[in-house]
Amino acid sequence: MIKPIPYGKHFIDEEDIKSVIKVLKSDFLTQGKKVEEFEKALSDFHGCRYAVVFSNGTSALHGAYYASGIKPKDEFITTPITFAATANAGLYMGAVPVFCDVEPDTGNIDANLIEEKITDRTKVITPVSYAGNVADLKTIFEIAKKHNIIVIHDAAHALGARRDGYGITDFCHMAMVSFHPVKHVACGEGGVILTNSEKLKDKLMLFRNHGITKDKNLIENYEGDWYYEMLELGYNYRLTDIQCALGISQLKKAKESIIRRNEIAKKYINAFKNIKNIEVTKNKSIDGIHSYHLFPILTPKEVRKDFFDYMRNNGILVQIHYIPLHTMPYYKKNFGFKKGDFKNAELFYEREVSIPMFPSLADEQQDYVIETIKNYFGEV
Ligand SMILES: Cc1ncc(COP(=O)(O)O)c(C=O)c1O
Structure with missing residues (x-):
């Protein structure tokens, strides 16, 4: 009998392997130059200003909900046809999930049903581009702007996808792409938030690194080169240089x-x-x-x-x-x-x-x- 055929599978070639080995032989396994290099490649690929990589797509979403400023008991609207992480990451912030039904023929959130779900506690809408088919972001973003709501696009499935001439980072404040092996770019684990906002980028960078900064402009009492300050309660959600090297090589394909x-x-x-x-x-x-x-x-x-x-x-x-x-x-x-x-x-x-x-x-x-x-x- 034919060998079992999976529904999805990563593709790793010799170039990928060489890139990883090179990092393994280098001085930095984490917090080195590969991180910025991967981020630059990702923002160039998607034509947006910033990319902040995270240890996985779920932690990236956690970062996005944090950066949105959502507070405990605030609401976010999302789709029930998604992986648990889309909504779980909102729960990590103490927020309340409000589901909105999907279009029967795409599985994407039905943009026409969103407005009736909005209350004065709605802070975020999180559409998912199911299977790589971009959700109706343009309509969703118009609704969001009217009500002063942040749009976090869960584009875990949608690296490189486009709809009606726009890309996955265009009609949203932040877009998340996952680098889990069945996705387009495999890092083992990994994720990114893509954004055009410098303010959101700064919040995301702080959040993925314990809330710690070495930026002299942000530090209250700078004492010397060793000095850093913890400004917020963040996490260690960093992606290693080993994974970034694999990601850079994968993104080329x-x-x-x-x-x-x-x-x-x-x-x-x-x-x-x-x-x-x-x-x-x-x-x-x-x-x-x-x-x-x-x-x-x-x-x-x-x-x-x-x-x-x-x-x-x-x-x-x-x-x-x-x-x-x-x-x-x-x-x-x-x-x-x-x-x-x-x-x-x-x-x-x-x-x-x-x-x-x-x-x-x-x-x-x-x-x-x-x-x-x-x-x-x-x-x-
Ligand atoms: C729609 C969706 N959102 C979020 C995630 C979470 O991504 P990760 O597995 O990289 O944490 C996934 C992963 O399967 C997903 O499919």
Whole structure:
């Protein structure tokens, strides 16, 4: 039988390995020059002013909620179709999650439903660009500006993605990208906040380094070269030079990787046109780039579990993204959510299956995936 095919996978080549070894032989494993180099490469790649790297995407989101100035009992609005970290990071600040239902055909937050969720305690909106398909940031940002709300774009899936001619950092105050291995750029663990605001950048830098500064302009009583002051309660959320070296090398291949992901997507979309009962999530962008972190398909909910088991039994390690966050016991217990609260999100979850999508997916592997799906659903 064919070797199991995962739904997502990192791609590491000799160049990546050499870059890491070089750092391992150098004087700095952390807090060295590779950190700034990676940050510069990331801000250049996305055409924004600043990038602040963090130890992972979750700590980066924690930094973003902190920098937003959100306080305990303030509210933030986000989507239930996401990984727990999107909302958990807001909870770390003592803030209260308010979920907003999703568009049934994309899994992205429905921008038209956001305004009715806003109260005088709403401080942040956190849209997620699900699977690499950019959420309607333009509409969301207009709403946010009207109500003086900060937008934290969870672009964990969306490195390099674009919608209607704008990028992931354009209609938001901060955008987070994750460097977890199944994402476009693998650092082992890692994340970044991209922003055009110097003020937010300064807050983020302080937060990821214990709240400590050596900046003479910020220090009250400078005593000498050894001197630093702790101004805020921060964390050690730094990314090492080892990981940054890997990230720099990986980022060089990101454009190519997104092109390959789009080729794979095109072949799936063509193949599924003739398959009964499969819907592909919609790409609503005109002149955009879907970065295809995932390739989600929507099946009839009655067969989803059976189809999932069938694919796994055939060596295709499909996955489900995501179990709606409001149905998690922690969220139900602490915030009073219940099943039935967000109908579109729940139906999306009941229908969704993520099939293999990664740049090194071989043509024969993809043919096998398509063939296996055809055998299940039959052709029209
Ligand atoms: C949508 C989303 N947000 C946040 C995260 C957290 O990122 P990390 O795993 O780098 O902490 C993930 C990671 O899986 C994610 O998919």
